[in-house]
Amino acid sequence: MAILNTRWLKNILGAKNGDIIEKCSESEECSQLLQLVLDGEATREQEDKFFKHIDTCMHCLNGYELEKSIRKLIKSKIKKQTVPADLVDSIKMKIRQTV
Amino acid sequence: MPEDKNKYTQEEKERIFEKEFLPHIDSMYNFAYRITFDEDDAKDLVQETYLKAYRFIESFQQGTNAKAWLFRILKNSFINDFRKKSKEPAKVDYQDVETFYNSEDVDDQRTSDLRVDALKDMIGDEVSNALNSLAIDFRTVIILCDLEGFTYEEMAKILDIPIGTVRSRLHRARNLLKEKLKGYAISMGYK
Numbered sequence: 578m579a580i581l582n583t584r585w586l587k588n589i590l591g592a593k594n595g596d597i598i599e600k601c602s603e604s605e606e607c608s609q610l611l612q613l614v615l616d617g618e619a620t621r622e623q624e625d626k627f628f629k630h631i632d633t634c635m636h637c638l639n640g641y642e643l644e645k646s647i648r649k650l651i652k653s654k655i656k657k658q659t660v661p662a663d664l665v666d667s668i669k670m671k672i673r674q675t676v
Numbered sequence: 677m678p679e680d681k682n683k684y685t686q687e688e689k690e691r692i693f694e695k696e697f698l699p700h701i702d703s704m705y706n707f708a709y710r711i712t713f714d715e716d717d718a719k720d721l722v723q724e725t726y727l728k729a730y731r732f733i734e735s736f737q738q739g740t741n742a743k744a745w746l747f748r749i750l751k752n753s754f755i756n757d758f759r760k761k762s763k764e765p766a767k768v769d770y771q772d773v774e775t776f777y778n779s780e781d782v783d784d785q786r787t788s789d790l791r792v793d794a795l796k797d798m799i800g801d802e803v804s805n806a807l808n809s810l811a812i813d814f815r816t817v818i819i820l821c822d823l824e825g826f827t828y829e830e831m832a833k834i835l836d837i838p839i840g841t842v843r844s845r846l847h848r849a850r851n852l853l854k855e856k857l858k859g860y861a862i863s864m865g866y867k
Contacts, residue, residue: 612847616821618828646792647854651822654803660705661719665698668726672693675731 601636608640615644683734696742697729703743703824704750710819711754711812724757725750744830747820751834790854794861806856814849821846 601607610627613619619627631638684692704725708718728749729736736745807815820826820834828846832839 609843609847612843612850616828616846618843642792643790643795643854644850646795647850647857648822650795650798650803650857651807651818654798654800655807655823656800656804657702658706658709658715658718660702661715664705664719664722665701668723671723671727672730675727 601634604636604640607634607637611637611641611644615641615648689730689733692733692736692738693730696736696738697726697746700743700746701726704746707747707819707824708750708754710808711816713808721750721754724753728753741830743824744826744834747824747826748834748836751816790858790861791866794864794866795857797864798857798860802860803857806853806860809856810849810852813845814852817842817846818849818853 607627607630610619610623610630614624614627627637631641701722704722705718708721708725709715712718712721725746729746732749736742807818810818816835817831820831821828826834828839828842831842831846835842837845
């Protein structure tokens with residue numbers, strides 16, 4: 578069911594009265610599109626379609642922001658392991674033994 | 677394609693190994709560590725991968741994607757030789773898992789209440805734990821996509837699965853991860 582926007586939603590998005598929906602009727606399709614867009618795998622057309630959609634769909638806009646944040650979180654918070662100092666030398670040594 | 681046994685001279689082999697293979701050791705080690713959870717195992721796995729890469733260097737085409745090629749060898753080594761020895765629990769049946777999640781439709785309705793502001797307070801440990809708690813096949817696609825930046829097509833080659841499966845597995849993986857993160861958010865007092 579479409580819910581009409583409140584004033585703050587209107588302010589945030591600068592949308593015209595009445596064109597914001599909070600529940601998405603095609604949320605499964607949108608969430609697949611969202612993945613493609615954020616993974617850089619969407620075609621130009623799919624991208625346009627998605628961004629046009631989130632102009633007016635609060636549900637999918639929230640989903641987009643959340644997914645974007647999770648990707649950022651993974652990139653920034655997962656600690657990088659340091660390669661053991663002797664690994665490269667040990668590999669090279671083993672290779673020299675086989676040549 | 678017929679394989680030329682002496683495609684590369686000794687010097688070329690060494691150059692390829694040095695310039696195209698070794699620069700990826702950091703990514704390789706990190707990937708190996710995240711699938712084995714053990715420094716020694718990760719080290720062995722990476723070493724094994726590089727030795728294989730050298731042994732089969734004739735089948736590597738110069739100028740093609742060395743990183744994806746190496747990751748594919750690493751993943752195959754892990755499945756064929758390594759998993760038997762390592763502490764990693766038995767292999768998850770991809771098909772079962774995917775059928776289950778497809779039929780249950782885990783999608784975003786259940787997870788839509790995790791909010792962006794809850795993520796801001798998460799520390800590295802929580803994010804790592806959430807990722808590490810995923811079954812290895814789900815963990816792997818997230819690592820390859822988000823941390824290593826592989827495309828769907830590259831992931832399909834590395835994992836020997838169709839692109840459609842990459843897409844659906846990644847989608848499931850992300851939803852499972854969101855569930856875990858939501859669990860942490862709730863435990864931190866977010867509703």
